[in-house]
Amino acid sequence: MSFEVVSRPHVESFIAWAKDKPEVVVLTADLTNSCEVGLWRDTYPDRFFSLGMAEQNLLSFAGGLAREGYTPFVHTFSVFLYRRAYDQLAMSIAYPNLRVRLVGFLPGLTTPGGATHQAIEDIAIMRATPNMTVLEVGDATDVETVLDVAQSVPGPVYLRMLRGDVPRLFPASDPLEFDRARVLSDGDDVTIFSAGIETEHAMVVARALAESGIGVRHLHISTHKPFGDPQILSSAARARVGVVTVENHTVVGGLGSAVAEVMAEGAAGKRLVRVGIGDTYAHGGSRQYLLAEYGLDASGILRAVESLLGSPTGIVPSDLDRLRMDLGFGAASRPVNAEDSL
């Protein structure tokens, strides 16, 4: 089994999807090509609004358009949506429950741009925002099929988006489903919940564990809020040893917290280890370097599973590298270029 890597899947899929949806408009804040909507602008110039580096106005303006029946897809880096202009996001969009789609790029450690560009607490903040639906994509199929899901929501949506080279982990014919986890493997010992770019790393670990005779039930989460898929509690409750969550986000308020809430309220009675960025800001560096530094690469996930198991598995880094190549993810290292930060 080998996964293809799709280059910039959002570019063409968003253009094709929007063709027969005149109500869909795009708003940007000086990051048009950086958010892969340059060709969209050229294709639908009458439905494109450049609002410059002025995010407070951007979000309230989007609310005004939504009140008049348009569906603004606001494209910018995540940090500038939820950090820079949160009051506008809350009062001009979320409070009135308007159909605005906040398409946020550069989730977590996917950018070398450092703390200013890394959205590491966005899911926590968006989960805590009433009326908000929170979606996250983890592969090219998610990128291509999340638009229909987002558009079906009658209120505001925060969409944690990926750009550039995105692996296709899931069949193109298997679309992202609202509030429904994808079950990627099954096993009785450990349950892993992963989201976003962490799913590809968790898949490597799940495969390695399976080869070592440790059964892993692995679920990919794409809807962070609502968080009502009954598979979450049932999958946590049936894990013989315990549960691991893996997220490209701080361990405060994101996927790990959401799973903990479900497990506690559902009396799952299992141990939980949360893999994510600790309660800290990060810094600039390559994705490979940062994921390793913050324990979010396959080795970090493996260490978390071993802490849950209470004993080493005997899996060594070269095993993970081999599986990574087998799965078609290629070399873990990717070159850093200016495009990654801008």
Added chain:
Amino acid sequence: MARTHGIAAGIRRRVLEHVLAEGEGYLSQACSSAEILALLYARILMLGAPEPSRWAETFPGVPGRGGAPAGLGRWVHGAADPRLDRLVFSPAHYALPLYAALIEVGRLPERALRSFNRDGSTLDMIGAEHSPGFEVTTGSLGQGLSQAAGIATARKTRGESGRVWVFLSDGEFQEGQTWEALASASFYNLGNLRVVVDANGQQCDGRISGVLGIEPLGERVRAFGAYAREVDGHDVVALEEALSGPAEGPLVVIARTDPTRGLPALSKRKMLHTVRLASGEDRRPYEIAYQEMLG
């Protein structure tokens, strides 16, 4: 203009009556904005017939999860129509003068004011979009003009002839967002966007000039690419001319106003954002003024 003056007098009287009854309230805002609000509702805004059947007298819940629809407070302005106007009322703490204006022009029943600031009512002290007259939620100052620019852009795109009016307070020009909004409104040449500013020179901490000056406001607005006109905000003839005159892009009418107009006793106070009438000594001149208003 006699009707406009009568409405303005009614706004001051109703707000003073409330402040005397409750012992405090946003009184100076009624004094400064009475002519502006009266003129808007009497002669400027093109609105449909109010839809009282849509009035939720008791709080219907916030938008989302089965609560009220967005923009419920628009019922007093009538159904949306491409030929008719919208009003974005930005300084939401002016709610009491707004409700008073709506009663004066017959868009809100007189009895509604009895529920002002009462638990479970929709006539909030600081209005939100379930409150009569509030088409959007604006209590966090500086967000109204941007929302209006979005609405105006949508309406311009659709070729609608109705205008989008914004009632703004001068303190909001301290917010960077107001300038972001003006920049976008002039960039997109929103000739359907018309703003009137109650420039009463006051804010919560006192005089704007002593808190963080915003002058010369007209020149600043023009520098951002909008049309700016400055008039005496109590001169309804001049105000009507300024609001009605031609403007090919966004228009900002700066209505210079006196926050003590009609209530000279207020001029003895340094702080005018909220007025508290504590002791009998304090209240006396206001009671006299109220009796005079009743004639």
